[in-house]
Amino acid sequence: RAQAVEVFLSHTEKPHRLITRSSAPAMLHAISKAVAATFIKMSEPLKADKLQVLEVQRVEHPDLWDAYVRRREEIAADLRENGSGLVSVPVQTDPYFSCDDSSNERWLFHGTLPSAGRSIAASGFAPDARSARGTLFGKGLYFTECAP
Numbered sequence: 001r002a003q004a005v006e007v008f009l010s011h012t013e014k015p016h017r018l019i020t021r022s023s024a025p026a027m028l029h030a031i032s033k034a035v036a037a038t039f040i041k042m043s044e045p046l047k048a049d050k051l052q053v054l055e056v057q058r059v060e061h062p063d064l065w066d067a068y069v070r071r072r073e074e075i076a077a078d079l080r081e082n083g084s085g086l087v088s089v090p091v092q093t094d095p096y097f098s099c100d101d102s103s104n105e106r107w108l109f110h111g112t113l114p115s116a117g118r119s120i121a122a123s124g125f126a127p128d129a130r131s132a133r134g135t136l137f138g139k140g141l142y143f144t145e146c147a148p
Contacts, residue, residue, distance in 0.1 A: 028056040034096035034107070064124045076102040 032053040039051050079102065091106045099105040112120065 072103045
């Protein structure tokens with residue numbers, strides 16, 4: 001499966017870092033527990049009553065990760081300086097992952113097609129104004145705290 005991820009990433013333009021399975025057992029455990037606890041059967045074509053996570057691989061684009069960390073720190077500083085003004089609402093994934101509460105960081109699920117996954121790995125999440133897929137509530141990025 002690591003080879004499949006490497007092939008997947010070879011179709012992108014920017015450098016990526018594949019964090020190998022050997023460094024991901026804790027993440028596999030956390031994601032497995034979060035998926036099991038939050039799974040909601042949303043459609044009839046899905047015959048399964050539960051999902052099993054077999055493997056987790058973290059794909060990280062160093063430049064995008066660095067930009068994310070900088071922005072997370074800016075948000076935390078802004079919230080400290082200007083008062084939170086945010087109402088922190090518990091999210092179903094909260095018990096399974098550690099997050100930076102000072103920036104109101106949360107783990108959420110995002111389902112996508114392989115072609116979109118390559119684009120996300122190359123340039124991050126960006127709403128495509130031309131896309132008509134998955135726009136039930138208008139243009140934007142859609143995430144969920146459940147594993148549908």
